Amino acid sequence: MSNTATLVYDGKQYELPIVVGTEHEKAIDITSLRADTGLITLDSGYANTGACRSAITYIDGERGILRYRGYPIEELAVKATFVETSYLLIFGELPTASQLADFRALLAEHELIHEDMRHHFDGFPPNSPPMAILSAMINAAGCFEPVFMAPDDDEHFMESAARLMSKVRTIAAASYRKSIGKPMNYPRPDLRYTANFLHMMFSRPHRLYEPDPVVVEALDRLLLLHADHEQNCSTSTVRMVGSSHANLYASVAAGVCALWGPLHGGANVAVIEMLTKLLESGEKLETFIERVKRRDAGVRLMGFGHRVYKNFDPRAKIIKASCDALLERLGIHDPLLDLAVRLEEIALSDDYFIERKLYPNVDYYSGIIMRAIGIPTNMFTVMFAIGRLPGWIAHWREVRISDSRIDRPRQIYVGPAERSYVPLEERG
Numbered sequence: 172m173s174n175t176a177t178l179v180y181d182g183k184q185y186e187l188p189i190v191v192g193t194e195h196e197k198a199i200d201i202t203s204l205r206a207d208t209g210l211i212t213l214d215s216g217y218a219n220t221g222a223c224r225s226a227i228t229y230i231d232g233e234r235g236i237l238r239y240r241g242y243p244i245e246e247l248a249v250k251a252t253f254v255e256t257s258y259l260l261i262f263g264e265l266p267t268a269s270q271l272a273d274f275r276a277l278l279a280e281h282e283l284i285h286e287d288m289r290h291h292f293d294g295f296p297p298n299s300p301p302m303a304i305l306s307a308m309i310n311a312a313g314c315f316e317p318v319f320m321a322p323d324d325d326e327h328f329m330e331s332a333a334r335l336m337s338k339v340r341t342i343a344a345a346s347y348r349k350s351i352g353k354p355m356n357y358p359r360p361d362l363r364y365t366a367n368f369l370h371m372m373f374s375r376p377h378r379l380y381e382p383d384p385v386v387v388e389a390l391d392r393l394l395l396l397h398a399d400h401e402q403n404c405s406t407s408t409v410r411m412v413g414s415s416h417a418n419l420y421a422s423v424a425a426g427v428c429a430l431w432g433p434l435h436g437g438a439n440v441a442v443i444e445m446l447t448k449l450l451e452s453g454e455k456l457e458t459f460i461e462r463v464k465r466r467d468a469g470v471r472l473m474g475f476g477h478r479v480y481k482n483f484d485p486r487a488k489i490i491k492a493s494c495d496a497l498l499e500r501l502g503i504h505d506p507l508l509d510l511a512v513r514l515e516e517i518a519l520s521d522d523y524f525i526e527r528k529l530y531p532n533v534d535y536y537s538g539i540i541m542r543a544i545g546i547p548t549n550m551f552t553v554m555f556a557i558g559r560l561p562g563w564i565a566h567w568r569e570v571r572i573s574d575s576r577i578d579r580p581r582q583i584y585v586g587p588a589e590r591s592y593v594p595l596e597e598r599g
């Protein structure tokens with residue numbers, strides 16, 4: 172195998188180095204391309220651009236492989252917890268029993284938000300989208316935290332990571348309580364991460380919500396499955412903001428905004444809205460699929476398709492199995508699940524979806540699990556954010572401990588060529 176690629180341009184030949192990753196994936200290193208040739212590369216949507224070298228997550232979209240720090244997602248999903256997986260992502264290795272105990276202790280220690288932050292929640296109008304509250308409050312939380320985040324010091328950084336993970340969970344639950352006009356619940360240190368979140372969401376004064384272990388397990392797995400996904404839109408955002416040496420809170424707040432969009436994390440909401448509309452309107456699923464194929468008013472089959480996975484999304488497989496098991500154990504029959512299954516069958520046997528390699532993604536069935544748990548639709552993307560947080564933290568840290576430069580892409584300018592200012596009275 173050659174370790175350079177040859178580019179011929181304008182009668183000259185250039186040798187560009189080939190970079191090889193752990194799994195033998197290959198890239199052309201174009202770092203010196205502009206200096207040598209005057210050319211830049213153009214790649215809309217970065218679909219073919221390797222923005223960095225990363226040691227956190229590996230994806231093979233053709234073979235449906237997802238691994239966190241080398242561990243297959245299928246194994247972690249049944250053997251590990253979300254907190255253990257978070258530690259793995261952030262620090263690179265599975266924790267020992269004492270490291271895990273220390274990390275859990277820090278999560279419990281930092282679960283309260285500063286009392287003054289409670290007033291910030293009152294400033295949001297009723298029905299504010301929880302993703303807007305979440306992003307704003309993470310930035311606000313940064314004002315109450317020590318700025319010293321020591322990304323290259325494991326011990327200090329463990330405290331920063333635990334602090335942020337714990338507070339984001341408290342903020343998320345509080346934003347929900349605010350959105351339904353109910354008082355915020357203080358966290359319970361006797362409960363672990365996911366159970367504590369459920370308590371903060373659903374306990375009422377004098378009526379404690381006792382989290383069902385089946386529900387806790389299902390939600391914990393869902394968070395774990397969302398924990399990282401290499402250079403997706405929100406993670407790239409966190410990395411880009413972090414590359415300017417903005418602090419962890421500011422970078423993660425930006426990531427929340429990127430995740431909010433319906434083509435990214437917001438798709439879990441869009442799926443439930445799509446299924447609910449279909450159920451209420453009684454539209455034939457075949458007719459709906461025809462509309463998708465015709466792109467009537469830009470309609471898409473939400474929860475289908477992925478930039479990287481072109482065979483299946485391994486997370487979707489686990490989520491579907493988890494969804495079936497949870498609903499059965501809770502004795503819930505959700506008509507939206509029946510609809511989703513039928514819609515999937517129709518789509519997967521249709522040439523449009525086959526040719527374009529469109530399969531259910533992580534968002535297709537996750538909403539059904541969250542509905543069964545009692546999480547309202549407008550909180551779905553917030554749940555995604557809680558899950559993705561350890562990935563964002565790991566990537567922010569990776570950027571900060573590397574010697575990478577500030578992210579700053581180039582462009583091909585296609586606007587007007589130079590022209591002179593026209594005085595107001597002369598403009599037509």
Ligand code: CMC
Nearest residue numbers: 434435436438471472473474475476477478527532533534
């Ligand atoms: N329904 C109908 N057609 C689709 C869909 C869909 N869900 N997804 C892609 N296509 C078509 C698209 O119209 C295009 O067709 P053509 O080649 O004829 O123009 C082709 O498939 C390629 O699509 P693309 O938009 O160029 O693909 P992309 O890699 O830019 O976008 C995606 C990936 C996930 C944004 C897109 O598949 C999509 O919009 N899916 C629905 C939203 C969704 O479920 N998002 C969650 C993604 S997974 C979790 C996450 O990232 O947060």
